[in-house]
Amino acid sequence: MLYASSGTGAVEACLSSVVPHDKSVLIMNNGAYGKRMQQICDSYGISHIDYNIDWGEPVDCNMIETFLKQDKQDISHIAMVHHETTAGIMDDITAISRIASKFGVEVIIDAMSSFAGIPIDIKDSDIHYLIASANKCIQGMAGLSFVICKKKPLEKTKDIKSRNFYFNLYQNHVFFTKKHEMQFTPQSRSSTH
Numbered sequence: 001m002l003y004a005s006s007g008t009g010a011v012e013a014c015l016s017s018v019v020p021h022d023k024s025v026l027i028m029n030n031g032a033y034g035k036r037m038q039q040i041c042d043s044y045g046i047s048h049i050d051y052n053i054d055w056g057e058p059v060d061c062n063m064i065e066t067f068l069k070q071d072k073q074d075i076s077h078i079a080m081v082h083h084e085t086t087a088g089i090m091d092d093i094t095a096i097s098r099i100a101s102k103f104g105v106e107v108i109i110d111a112m113s114s115f116a117g118i119p120i121d122i123k124d125s126d127i128h129y130l131i132a133s134a135n136k137c138i139q140g141m142a143g144l145s146f147v148i149c150k151k152k153p154l155e156k157t158k159d160i161k162s163r164n165f166y167f168n169l170y171q172n173h174v175f176f177t178k179k180h181e182m183q184f185t186p187q188s189r190s191s192t193h
């Protein structure tokens with residue numbers, strides 16, 4: 001799904017569209033952009049469990065597994081940053097997604113500063129939502145962001161009573177599929193010729 005917004009908009013679109021009202025998202029925070037996910041959830045009243053790690057430290061897969069093994073039935077999603085731009089930390093999202101999938105937990109990745117720079121095998125991993133924008137490794141214009149979604153989990157979100165409108169992932173998907181264009185006015189490149 002494409003949005004005429006900076007990258008934060010796509011992170012906001014994803015978090016506010018996919019977490020069911022009776023579930024929580026486990027947010028890995030090891031830098032400014034993990035923290036931003038927590039702020040987005042606070043703004044929308046989305047239940048979140050914060051896994052705060054010292055800045056500059058990677059996410060420890062064993063710790064996640066131990067955490068999920070405890071009675072964490074209400075966690076439906078893990079959200080984390082692939083390359084935490086502020087701390088320069090790269091996390092092993094494939095390994096983490098595989099652990100999450102053992103517990104039936106879906107995975108949301110902010111890959112803003114890694115997508116198109118570092119290979120990410122979405123098909124072969126258990127990542128459900130991958131978020132990025134045009135102006136980092138793609139080196140395109142600012143103001144265009146997107147969420148790559150696996151279809152099945154996205155379809156499931158259609159029954160979540162929406163907390164958003166412009167940003168709703170499922171509604172954007174329906175519109176895009178039917179009309180093959182963005183639901184609202186797209187950003188445009190200023191013409192120089």
Ligand SMILES: Cc1ncc(COP(=O)(O)O)c(C=O)c1O
Pocket residue numbers: 006007008009033081083084085086110111112113133
């Ligand atoms: C990992 C990460 N997430 C989110 C953002 C926020 O993107 P934007 O400033 O385009 O809203 C950035 C921006 O640098 C980032 O590096």
